[in-house]
Amino acid sequence: MEPSTPSAVTEVITTSSAAVTVTTNDNGEKTVSATTSAIATVKGKKTTLTFAGKTTSEIKDAANTKDVSVTVSAINEKTGKSFDVAYNTSDIKKGKKLYLYALDENGNPVITNVKTGTIKADGSFTLSVSGDVVDSYKLVSSSEAKKIEKAIAASMKVNKTSISVSTGKTSKITIADSVNMANVKSIKYTASGTKVKVSKTGVITAKRKGTTKVKVIFTLTNGKKVTRSVKITVK
Secondary structure, three states, X not given: OOOOOOOEEEEEEEXXXXXXXXXXXXXXXXXXXXXXXXXXXXXXXXXXXEEOHHHHHHHHHHHOOOOOEXXXXXXXXXXXXXXXXXXXXXXXOOOOOOEEEEEOOOOOEEEEEEEOOOOOOOXXXXXXXXXXXXOEEEEEOHHHHHHHHHHHHHOOOEOOOEEEXXXXXXXXXXXXXXXOHHHEEEEEEEEOOOOEEEOOOOEEEEOOOEEEEEEEEEEEOXXXXXXXXXXXXXX
């Protein structure tokens, strides 16, 4: 007999401004999420969304926990088009700010360099985005933002850290698939010595025999730089 899969009990609690979903499995473990909506105002190229402290309080009270994943469906007042902003109620703390990341089609975070306004005593705060608005965003605490940007920096890689090329021939440094180019402002290649030349696009031309290095410098959209080194052996 195959072991039974724990069943889950789902309860939906409706407040005046949100729908709270509490799912409890057979082990008594709960996961809580909530959905709500808001109108995003538009002035020029700036889209602004206000998060009501009352909504967050109602969600926490209904869920009986401070840790709730909330998704806000924000509706553009002019176009009627909506976009989602996710946050966690445990991050709503007086005097703090949250950091905004766009989410690409695979749900991976993209740096926006945008922070919310300071969270007020009642839990309310505002968010303003300049330029085009994407479909999905998430707001995180400063500590979580540091982890995200550390992971983004770590993902900046090349496919090969060692390349062999014959004198007079060419080869190319290629960027790894782990690199989300939406987080990259520029990539610069610099060669040490005169054994090779490297182009702006990473094409290596071997000049004379020996070993040398080419540095690949990623400049992220937050201004931080990540450097990778490629060993070049000229035969």
